[in-house]
Amino acid sequence: MINTRNTVQRELILTTVRSMDCHPTAEEVYDSVAAVDGHISKGTVYRNLALLSSMGRIRKVCMPGTSPDRYDFNLEPHYHAICRKCGKIVDVGCTLQEKCIDFHEPFMVEDVDLVFSGLCGDCCCENNGH
Ligand SMILES: [Zn+2]
Ligand SMILES: [Zn+2]
Structure with missing residues (x-):
């Protein structure tokens, strides 16, 4: 079952975003997630953040100029x-x-x-x- 690990990772990413009260960037989310699951790749975190925001479970906040996009659990x-x-x-x-x-x-x-x-x-x- 390949999907099981995917789901666990996605839930971990979601929990992490919800625990970060500072509108984290994908990079910051990755750092926190990697502290819990050292095997997770940056690509997995980025892909799941995009997926979670398209599912409406978190919100992607586009920042002006060159600032990286942020993620927000406050819907x-x-x-x-x-x-x-x-x-x-x-x-x-x-x-x-x-x-x-x-x-x-x-x-x-x-x-x-x-x-x-x-x-x-x-x-x-x-x-x-x-
Ligand atoms: Zn200030
Ligand atoms: Zn916000």
């Missing part, structure tokens, strides 16, 4: 804010109404990935302290 509708200084990503609770957006051409929205950028509380205070 509730929410957006993200990224700190340009320390790279911290925080959840933003916000419900965007499609009817409030002025589409200049007819467009059927299927998905929204909104990322705010700026300074987190820690980095902001650092600047103010001087």
Whole structure:
């Protein structure tokens, strides 16, 4: 049964993502998974992350620019804010109404990935302290 090991690995990856409260990159997930299962390959982790997000069990968060994609276990509708200084990503609770957006051409929205950028509380205070 080849599938058994695949399933075990997939569940391990899912549990790992759920235990990481920091929107990990695939690389970070791999590091944590490899600490538990030293035989797992990077390709397996990357493939399963893609699979889990296509199954809707985790969410892939596309980051702007050259930042690598992140994975999120929080499936509730929410957006993200990224700190340009320390790279911290925080959840933003916000419900965007499609009817409030002025589409200049007819467009059927299927998905929204909104990322705010700026300074987190820690980095902001650092600047103010001087
Ligand atoms: Zn910061
Ligand atoms: Zn999130």
